[in-house]
Amino acid sequence: MAELRLVVTSSEAATPQIRTLVLAAENGGALPSFRAGAHIKVHLPEGGERPYSLVNTEPSPDATQNPTSYRLGVRLEEDSAGGSRYMHGLKEGDVIAATGPENQFAVRDEDAPVTLIAGGIGITPILSMASELSAAGRPFEFHYCGRTRDALAFVEPLKVICGEALTLHYDDEPDTAIDLGAVATSAGADGHLYVCGPRGMIEAVRERAHEAGMDKDHVHFELFTKHDEQVAGGAFEVEISSTGDVFTIPPDRSIIEVLEEAGIDLIYDCQRGDCGICQTGVLDGVPDHRDVILTDEERAANDVMQICVSRAKSDRLVLDL
Numbered sequence: 001m002a003e004l005r006l007v008v009t010s011s012e013a014a015t016p017q018i019r020t021l022v023l024a025a026e027n028g029g030a031l032p033s034f035r036a037g038a039h040i041k042v043h044l045p046e047g048g049e050r051p052y053s054l055v056n057t058e059p060s061p062d063a064t065q066n067p068t069s070y071r072l073g074v075r076l077e078e079d080s081a082g083g084s085r086y087m088h089g090l091k092e093g094d095v096i097a098a099t100g101p102e103n104q105f106a107v108r109d110e111d112a113p114v115t116l117i118a119g120g121i122g123i124t125p126i127l128s129m130a131s132e133l134s135a136a137g138r139p140f141e142f143h144y145c146g147r148t149r150d151a152l153a154f155v156e157p158l159k160v161i162c163g164e165a166l167t168l169h170y171d172d173e174p175d176t177a178i179d180l181g182a183v184a185t186s187a188g189a190d191g192h193l194y195v196c197g198p199r200g201m202i203e204a205v206r207e208r209a210h211e212a213g214m215d216k217d218h219v220h221f222e223l224f225t226k227h228d229e230q231v232a233g234g235a236f237e238v239e240i241s242s243t244g245d246v247f248t249i250p251p252d253r254s255i256i257e258v259l260e261e262a263g264i265d266l267i268y269d270c271q272r273g274d275c276g277i278c279q280t281g282v283l284d285g286v287p288d289h290r291d292v293i294l295t296d297e298e299r300a301a302n303d304v305m306q307i308c309v310s311r312a313k314s315d316r317l318v319l320d321l
């Protein structure tokens with residue numbers, strides 16, 4: 001994965017809460033190509049990293065091949081002490097470090113009907129998908145949901161890219177409310193749904209798609225949650241079954257963060273609870289599942305968990321590590 005040094009060439013308010021940042025290679029020249037759904041991980045000055053999806057508003061096959069800039073949309077999270085405040089404070093000429101692009105959320109290259117659903121800042125990868133599909137001449141439906149009209153970013157380019165395929169939904173205008181059951185039914189059993197937004201939206205889409213008879217492999221999602229939401233919760237202990245070592249997971253840190261710091265080699269990726277790569281066996285204790293991967297039955301069994309986001313309802317978990 002490429003190590004990137006990126007200079008901010010523009011930072012503009014897209015809505016009262018969202019800024020659009022344009023980044024170029026510090027040494028000039030082209031940046032790595034990407035496909036819709038890709039993100040880069042920005043390294044924060046105080047440590048850690050935050051993923052941000054790459055936004056493409058140009059429905060052209062060339063727009064994402066060796067681009068000379070990357071565009072991000074960053075929402076300022078209330079009470080943010082980390083990523084979004086840092087990103088909103090960047091000015092033209094500032095240089096940031098990042099890695100990527102990576103992509104676990106690409107649109108499949110098959111001719112099935114596509115429905116795109118975005119909630120809030122989840123618009124960033126979904127907008128790029130609309131551009132990519134439009135460039136390829138593939139039809140799609142697009143539903144974009146937000147709290148109010150002025151909370152939705154990128155509406156004007158979306159209207160151009162999507163035309164009649166775009167439907168906007170506002171929480172404070174009940175007559176525009178999205179009917180997820182109807183959306184899933186109209187997508188059809190052969191269709192594919194791509195959704196990015198908050199946990200509640202993704203869970204609702206998965207449920208309605210299941211009720212509509214859609215195979216779960218046809219529902220593709222990327223979770224958008226605040227880092228603070230992912231890790232908030234009480235302290236608990238984790239015991240490593242192979243060694244008997246016990247670690248305390250404090251309220252503001254994840255299991256992965258604590259175990260990695262202790263030198264334990266772990267495999268993980270999204271750190272949002274939507275890729276399943278960090279799934280770990282639970283030999284004892286009761287997890288507090290916070291992912292969007294597991295089914296209700298799998299959660300109830302309590303024998304696996306995603307250690308990037310999930311926590312504990314019991315005082316101690318014994319993990320199969």
Ligand code: FES
Pocket residue numbers: 268269270271272273274275276277278279291306307308309
């Ligand atoms: S790293 Fe993706 S679900 Fe945990």
